Amino acid sequence: MAHVELTGLQSSIKLSSGHSIPRLGLGVYQSEEGQEAENAVLYALQAGYRHIDTATSYDNETSVGNAIRKSGIPRNDIFVTTKLTEDDQGYESTLAACNLSLKKLGLEYIDLYLIHSPLCGSELRQESWKAMEKLYAEGKVKSIGVSNYGVHHLKELLEDSGATIRPAVNQIEVHPWLTRTDIVSFCNANNIAVESYSPLVQGHKLQDPTLVKIASAHSKTPAQVLIRWNLQRGNIVIPKSSKKQRIVENADVFGFELSEDEVKKLAALNENYVTGKSYVRVSLNIEWDPTVAP
Numbered sequence: 230m231a232h233v234e235l236t237g238l239q240s241s242i243k244l245s246s247g248h249s250i251p252r253l254g255l256g257v258y259q260s261e262e263g264q265e266a267e268n269a270v271l272y273a274l275q276a277g278y279r280h281i282d283t284a285t286s287y288d289n290e291t292s293v294g295n296a297i298r299k300s301g302i303p304r305n306d307i308f309v310t311t312k313l314t315e316d317d318q319g320y321e322s323t324l325a326a327c328n329l330s331l332k333k334l335g336l337e338y339i340d341l342y343l344i345h346s347p348l349c350g351s352e353l354r355q356e357s358w359k360a361m362e363k364l365y366a367e368g369k370v371k372s373i374g375v376s377n378y379g380v381h382h383l384k385e386l387l388e389d390s391g392a393t394i395r396p397a398v399n400q401i402e403v404h405p406w407l408t409r410t411d412i413v414s415f416c417n418a419n420n421i422a423v424e425s426y427s428p429l430v431q432g433h434k435l436q437d438p439t440l441v442k443i444a445s446a447h448s449k450t451p452a453q454v455l456i457r458w459n460l461q462r463g464n465i466v467i468p469k470s471s472k473k474q475r476i477v478e479n480a481d482v483f484g485f486e487l488s489e490d491e492v493k494k495l496a497a498l499n500e501n502y503v504t505g506k507s508y509v510r511v512s513l514n515i516e517w518d519p520t521v522a523p
Contacts, residue, residue, distance in 0.1 A: 237483045238277040242465065244397040245420045246365075246372035249310055253462055254280030255476060256426060256469035262289040264360065269471040270296035275309070276477045282400075282426075284345055294334035296349035308335040309336065311466045312376060314344040320355040327369060342370040343400055352442035354382070355390045362394050374398030374422075380415045387419065396494050397461035400424040401520065403464060405495040406434055406457060407412055412520060417463075421518040424465040429455055431504045439454035439494055448484045450478065457482045458495050458510075 234240065240385065240418035241249040255273040260266035266289035270281055274296070283293045288387050290311060297307055302364040311334065327342060342364060344357050361373040374396040375496070386392055399416050403425035416423045434440065444454045452468070456479055459466045468479045487495075503518045 233461055235486075236459055236484055238480055239279065239324060240483070242422055242463075244422055245395055246341065246373050246397045248397075249279035250372075250398075250422070251278070252465050253456070253480065253482070254282050254308070254310075254465070254467045255277060256282045256467040257289055257293060257470050257471075258284070258287055258426075260289055260292075260471045262292050262302070264292075266292035266469050267296045267299075268473075268475070269476065271300060271468060272473040272476045273480075274300040274302055275478050277474075278480060279306055280308040280310075280467070281397060283309040283334075284343075285314040285317065290330055290333035291335075294336060295400075298335065298420075304336070308340045310341040311339055312343040313357060314345055315349050318349040318354040318357045320360045320482055323357045324364065327360075327364050331362060331369065339370045340366060341372045341374060341398060343398065345377045346522075346523050347375070347379070347382040348503040349522065350378075350523070351385060354385070354402050357394055358386060359383050361456050362392070363389075365394060370474065371389055372397040373411060374400070376400035376426075377412045377519040378412075379522075380411055382520070382522075383412075383415060383419070383421070390398050391480070395419065396421055398422045398424050398465070398473070400426055400467075402427045402503060402505060403459060404430050404434075405440070405498040406430060406500050407504075408496050408501075409520075413462075413464075422465055422466065423463070425459045426453065426469075427504050428459045428466050430502070434498075434502075437498065443487070443491050443495065446491075447487075449482075449485060452479065453482050454487070456486065457487055458492060461487055477508060 240252045
């Protein structure tokens with residue numbers, strides 16, 4: 230396992246676009262538009278976070294933008310990600326969706342714009358990417374990438390679509406119970422940064438004996454160990470919370486280090502456990518794993 234330099238909340242990684250992204254950020258999925266989302270972002274920025282991850286489908290871009298302005302922190306010091314929803318995929322609709330996100334956020338540019346999933350099929354994926362390249366060329370977005378892409382989706386983009394810009398990031402669910410070795414290895418080999426969402430497994434595995442034992446050995450919480458595990462594997466990590474105490478706690482992961490053996494023991498827990506449920510199919514209790522979509 231290659232050593233990853235982790236000096237604190239300002240630790241960053243340089244993307245293929247040439248821009249740097251903080252390795253740890255705040256995800257605002259399920260943070261309700263208004264006071265909840267706004268406060269979460271303010272808590273994070275006050276705690277030293279400089280990376281905020283939202284999406285069109287989260288319906289809280291306006292609150293994220295409000296919090297950024299209220300924080301008093303210079304815009305250039307904050308890395309903001311948002312995402313193109315499935316409903317807006319296609320060339321013209323991607324351009325319009327990005328402009329609407331910029332308006333809601335109240336920003337002149339987005340640091341990272343992601344295609345949220347590959348679920349709309351090959352034709353729309355390729356049209357959307359061409360629009361993303363145009364947005365990049367215009368300076369409306371500083372880096373472009375994808376989310377929930379499997380290896381076959383990435384190969385399509387890199388090899389078959391005529392893309393002139395490779396994705397800077399692939400944001401996927403990664404944790405010890407879902408290591409995504411094939412996707413992570415492909416991304417690493419192709420200079421695509423891996424960004425982990427749901428690194429805390431939505432709380433489903435916090436009582437796992439192996440995790441609890443390792444956390445106890447470091448006098449840390451299981452959640453802190455899970456975040457640290459992802460960071461040490463070289464991934465960008467965006468734990469989500471709207472609670473001030475949790476947001477601060479999730480950032481306290483730079484004063485200890487997991488041993489190589491501990492990292493391996495956690496990775497050995499892999500069982501391809503997907504936490505996500507499709508927001509379309511949640512009533513049917515169907516697992517949402519778009520990385521395997523055609």
